[in-house]
Amino acid sequence: MKTDIILCGVGGQGILSIATVIGEAATRAGLQLKQAEVHGMSQRGGDVQSNLRLSTTDIWSDLIPKGSADLIISMEPMEALRYVQYLAPDGAIVTSSAPLVNIPDYPDKDAVLAELRKYPHTVILDIEEAARKAGNPRGANMVLLGAASKYLDIVGRERLEAAIATVFAAKGEEIVNANINAFRYDLESE
Amino acid sequence: MKKLLLGDEAVALGAIHAGLSGVYAYPGTPSTEITEYIQKAAPQVRSRWCTNEKTAMEAALGMSYAGKRALVCMKHVGMNVCADAFVNSAITGVNGGLVVLAADDPSMHSSQNEQDSRFYGKFALVPIFEPSCQQEAYDMVAKAFALSEEVKLPVLLRVVTRLAHSRAAVEVAEEAAPQNPLNPASDRGWVLLPAIARRQYASLVEKQSALQAYSESLAAIEYSSPSRAVAPFGVVACGIGYNYVKEAGADVPILKINHYPLPAAAVKALSLRCRKILVVEDGQPVVEQDVRAVLGAEYKVEGRLTGALPRTGELDPDNVAAALGKPSAEGCKAQALSNRPPQLCPGCGHRDVYTALNKVAAGYPGAKIFGDIGCYTLGALPPYNALASCVDMGASITMAKGAADAGVFPAIAIIGDSTFTHSGMTGLLDAVNDHSSITVVISDNLTTAMTGGQDSAGTSRFEAICLGLGVEPEHLHVVVPVPANMEKISEIIRSEIEYPGVSVIIPRRECMQTLKRHKKK
Numbered sequence: 001m002k003t004d005i006i007l008c009g010v011g012g013q014g015i016l017s018i019a020t021v022i023g024e025a026a027t028r029a030g031l032q033l034k035q036a037e038v039h040g041m042s043q044r045g046g047d048v049q050s051n052l053r054l055s056t057t058d059i060w061s062d063l064i065p066k067g068s069a070d071l072i073i074s075m076e077p078m079e080a081l082r083y084v085q086y087l088a089p090d091g092a093i094v095t096s097s098a099p100l101v102n103i104p105d106y107p108d109k110d111a112v113l114a115e116l117r118k119y120p121h122t123v124i125l126d127i128e129e130a131a132r133k134a135g136n137p138r139g140a141n142m143v144l145l146g147a148a149s150k151y152l153d154i155v156g157r158e159r160l161e162a163a164i165a166t167v168f169a170a171k172g173e174e175i176v177n178a179n180i181n182a183f184r185y186d187l188e189s190e
Numbered sequence: 191m192k193k194l195l196l197g198d199e200a201v202a203l204g205a206i207h208a209g210l211s212g213v214y215a216y217p218g219t220p221s222t223e224i225t226e227y228i229q230k231a232a233p234q235v236r237s238r239w240c241t242n243e244k245t246a247m248e249a250a251l252g253m254s255y256a257g258k259r260a261l262v263c264m265k266h267v268g269m270n271v272c273a274d275a276f277v278n279s280a281i282t283g284v285n286g287g288l289v290v291l292a293a294d295d296p297s298m299h300s301s302q303n304e305q306d307s308r309f310y311g312k313f314a315l316v317p318i319f320e321p322s323c324q325q326e327a328y329d330m331v332a333k334a335f336a337l338s339e340e341v342k343l344p345v346l347l348r349v350v351t352r353l354a355h356s357r358a359a360v361e362v363a364e365e366a367a368p369q370n371p372l373n374p375a376s377d378r379g380w381v382l383l384p385a386i387a388r389r390q391y392a393s394l395v396e397k398q399s400a401l402q403a404y405s406e407s408l409a410a411i412e413y414s415s416p417s418r419a420v421a422p423f424g425v426v427a428c429g430i431g432y433n434y435v436k437e438a439g440a441d442v443p444i445l446k447i448n449h450y451p452l453p454a455a456a457v458k459a460l461s462l463r464c465r466k467i468l469v470v471e472d473g474q475p476v477v478e479q480d481v482r483a484v485l486g487a488e489y490k491v492e493g494r495l496t497g498a499l500p501r502t503g504e505l506d507p508d509n510v511a512a513a514l515g516k517p518s519a520e521g522c523k524a525q526a527l528s529n530r531p532p533q534l535c536p537g538c539g540h541r542d543v544y545t546a547l548n549k550v551a552a553g554y555p556g557a558k559i560f561g562d563i564g565c566y567t568l569g570a571l572p573p574y575n576a577l578a579s580c581v582d583m584g585a586s587i588t589m590a591k592g593a594a595d596a597g598v599f600p601a602i603a604i605i606g607d608s609t610f611t612h613s614g615m616t617g618l619l620d621a622v623n624d625h626s627s628i629t630v631v632i633s634d635n636l637t638t639a640m641t642g643g644q645d646s647a648g649t650s651r652f653e654a655i656c657l658g659l660g661v662e663p664e665h666l667h668v669v670v671p672v673p674a675n676m677e678k679i680s681e682i683i684r685s686e687i688e689y690p691g692v693s694v695i696i697p698r699r700e701c702m703q704t705l706k707r708h709k710k711k
Contacts, residue, residue: 010530011532023194023357024194027192027194027359032358032359033194033357033358033359034356034357035356035357035358036352036356036357037355037356037357038299038355039219039220039222039355039642041219041299041300041532041640043532044533044534044565044568045530045533045534045535046530046532046533047529047530060433060434060436060437061433061434061436061437061506061507062352062353062356062358062430062433063352063506063507064507065437065506065507065511065518065519066518066521067518067520067522068519068521078527078528078530079530081527082525082527084521084522084523084525085521085523085524085525086521087521087522088521089520089521089522091522102530102533103528103529103530103531104572105528106528107527107528115525
């Protein structure tokens with residue numbers, strides 16, 4: 001069994017902490033893992049992505065081949081579209097609905113969302129609003145991870161929650177609980 | 191014990207566990223995390239960021255001279271900066287183990303070129319190790335130190351971005367091996383007077399057959415099927431190229447290469463088992479040329495030079511699968527989208543510097559602003575579109591000088607604080623000595639920002655450095671780049687442009703990224 005994930009967004013949105021949590025959960029599940037990150041210049045407000053591959057068997061390439069990603073998790077709607085050629089035909093997209101407009105030629109927001117809805121399994125979520133409602137305005141990325149967790153059976157929700165506790169342990173119990181609440185938000189709102 | 195490590199971190203921990211005594215480096219993507227990891231994880235290892243790659247290389251050679259194990263880390267273009275010391279370290283040879291880590295950046299994710307450091311290894315006649323995965327990266331460092339001490343040569347360890355910045359679980363030792371005792375070299379081989387250098391060079395050439403034998407001993411051909419029949423083609427897979435070949439699941443014989451000089455006998459053995467050879471290597475066609483030389487013009491060799499793989503850019507699972515004749519999976523159609531280039535952070539002081547420079551330059555139709563390497567290179571993009579050039583570390587000042595010599599007016603250089611100490615100071619001295627009519631802006635954000643905020647070598651000493659190099663005190667200005675000071679800054683730039691000699695303006699304000707981090711603490 002394998003799950004290939006593309007995490008994406010704009011530099012500074014915190015996609016790497018999502019990757020860290022999934023990575024920790026995958027390690028607990030005894031899975032093989034490879035995670036290619038982008039460091040350096042793009043982190044300054046440019047498009048960023050991370051290829052995260054989880055598998056019960058050996059993983060060779062650090063990068064996901066085209067047409068084979070099971071899941072795109074995106075902090076920004078247009079950025080989700082940037083990687084669709086990597087998505088398997090029945091793959092899922094879980095994305096924030098909020099455009100980050102830091103370029104002059106950002107396309108029409110509704111057109112972007114309409115395009116995203118054409119894919120068979122798309123979840124579009126106002127993660128900023130959800131994070132505020134969950135009482136953790138800085139936990140938007142954990143809301144997104146919570147929404148994506150239904151496509152992450154390979155690790156399971158319990159392991160993801162345990163991983164959040166481990167990854168944020170150094171920041172104290174309050175932050176851990178706030179992030180777990182944000183993570184659970186989507187499930188409870190359904 | 192298993193640990194989840196970036197390729198860079200695997201190199202770092204491998205070095206720590208191999209009894210490392212010192213790491214010397216200038217930050218550069220994708221190599222920076224190696225030194226950062228050692229600084230955090232191993233207080234017993236001597237480590238402070240160096241001014242540039244050449245000072246790093248020489249300090250490491252000094253530690254090796256003293257009998258201890260040293261590591262030098264840099265991005266590929268850093269090899270150009272330290273080349274003098276690197277090439278000559280093969281002539282002196284080493285005492286304590288010396289490993290030179292070069293992190294290449296095929297596809298230029300954060301670089302100006304995609305030069306292949308293996309050429310440097312061949313050029314200097316030293317052994318090269320090239321891991322294909324994080325585990326090999328960890329394991330190879332200890333072997334590289336051992337080989338270095340055995341053959342008394344530096345070992346070049348080459349990684350590429352996709353390994354340096356990719357994480358995987360790595361089986362690691364529980365603790366570090368002890369460091370070597372202090373045991374300075376006592377032979378004359380370290381004094382490269384011509385008579386001695388000739389002897390040393392002959393000895394280096396003599397060592398080549400032993401290095402070749404070492405590579406051959408570690409080269410093995412994988413046959414996927416037990417059949418003794420000759421395959422339609424075979425693959426020479428170097429470094430991470432091997433992963434993409436395995437990902438494609440091609441049923442072909444594979445010669446996996448992780449050590450150079452190229453194991454020519456193994457290449458010949460592979461050639462007898464297949465009708466042609468595809469060379470899969472990330473970077474430039476170093477091995478492809480060598481394989482051609484080994485097998486002769488009659489034998490068909492494919493790779494980046496024949497178009498089987500793209501001539502430029504990094505390997506990926508798709509272009510390697512295509513070269514192996516495997517169709518890619520049917521995916522969704524790519525979308526045509528707006529590009530989202532990186533940009534200066536909101537509130538960044540470089541923004542105010544460019545606003546002022548553009549405002550003043552607008553009054554001079556011939557104005558040219560020569561840029562340099564760092565976050566502020568982004569001033570070349572909209573909305574500023576300010577730069578005439580960005581070439582290499584320090585080139586802003588010297589190119590402005592040359593352009594001014596040719597008659598460009600005004601010739602302005604913009605350079606960051608860390609880049610200035612890396613390679614800008616010598617150029618400024620040239621300009622002072624020649625009384626060149628240039629205006630140099632040292633945009634000081636008190637850190638090496640582009641690579642994540644490492645210490646900058648000259649912090650708090652820039653005025654003293656410039657005065658020491660001979661800049662006249664009345665033509666040296668320090669300003670705070672904030673919108674409220676825009677009038678004042680523009681006026682200073684304008685009047686210094688009119689001064690027919692060297693002026694230095696230092697806009698100084700802390701990087702927004704390090705400021706955020708300092709506030710959190």
